[in-house]
Amino acid sequence: MDVGVEHVRYELLAEVGQGSHGRVYRARRLGGDQRLLAVKKFNVPADASANGIPAFMIREVALLRKMKYFNHPNIVQLLDASVVPVDRSLDLTLVLEYIDQDLSTFLSKAPASGLSRDRIKDVMLQLLQGLDFLHTNMVLHRDLKPENILVSSQGEVKIADFGLARMYTFNIALTPGVVTLWYRAPEVLLNSVYMSSVDMWSAGCIFAELFLLRPLFQAYTEVQQLQKIFEVLGLPSEEDWPPDSPISYSVSWGPTVPCTKLLHNLGPDESDLLAKCLAFRPSGRISAAKALAHPFFTRH
Known part of the structure; x- marks a missing residue:
């Protein structure tokens, strides 16, 4: 899936959260400023991925892309998104700016x-x-x-x-x-x-x-x-x-x-x-x- 954002290379450092659909990690950008990033990883199982990527995932990516275009200071910024087939499932990864507390x-x-x-x-x-x-x-x-x-x-x-x-x-x-x-x-x-x-x-x-x-x-x-x-x-x-x-x-x-x-x-x-x-x-x-x-x- 082409999401129209730059591809960011990063190293995962630690898992910082877990939801019903995926996990959130603290990561570090490789090269350049090595700044911290938040990486959200979703796995779409084979039975679900047969019907394509679930609507809520597409919605989150689409909305974050729209928000990225405006770069509003009070909306978390999407830096990268990618979908990779793994065996018969799909892995969706979102890379976002990292903020250490809610x-x-x-x-x-x-x-x-x-x-x-x-x-x-x-x-x-x-x-x-x-x-x-x-x-x-x-x-x-x-x-x-x-x-x-x-x-x-x-x-x-x-x-x-x-x-x-x-x-x-x-x-x-x-x-x-x-x-x-x-x-x-x-x-x-x-x-x-x-x-x-x-x-x-x-x-x-x-x-x-x-x-x-x-x-x-x-x-x-x-x-x-x-x-x-x-x-x-x-x-x-x-x-x-x-x-x-x-x-x-x-x-x-x-x-x-x-x-x-x-x-x-x-x-x-x-x-x-x-x-x-x-x-x-x-x-x-x-x-x-x-x-x-x-x-x-x-x-x-």
Whole structure:
């Protein structure tokens, strides 16, 4: 498969992660600057490769190629991609810029007193710039969580892992099982139609986590997750419930009165931005572009 990128020669140093479809390694470029790289290796078994490369792999490569063309500072950069037949299976390799920690690791190292307001503002600004770029280019990430956001030692924030991302057009059929549960928007939990606003819900959950140093909504089933959300936000009105959801509205879902404040100890600007990211109705949720112009970022 010609992926239109230079071929990078590298040496694998250590395995740093493993997913359901492949492994991630730290590697070093051979020759030149010998800089560190991230190498993702996927193996497509013979029975699957008979039908070609799985769609999610093609999607990740295609989206990263599109992103590479623009070279956005808040999107992880693809340096190389190749597919090699091995016996009767296929090996797909992606070579990406290397960043040694994700946001989850970064938060685990934060002082007990929490991150400074300026640090939180800087992380969110970069995250939203990356999201605004994706949404402007009609890309939904669909799996935004601290593990998929990289933070370099220089404080650069980059969105990574496009395995679940989709290019979207109007009326596209989108799969419901996306976004890790704790960061999943209500419309996804309710099997309703969704668009780029799902990423803004996830960004809101991450915004809260930067203050709390723990996830805002933690549950282990989809029903529990909805209940956790309603405990904090209050139960929406029946008019706001998605009409296409197979799950029916019931007053037993949670309290009808929301918490007076989503989080304590937040100033008015932070509280307002958080509430706008975590609006129950997708149409009422703030966009990345509007969030970047919010007083939380613009007011000195």
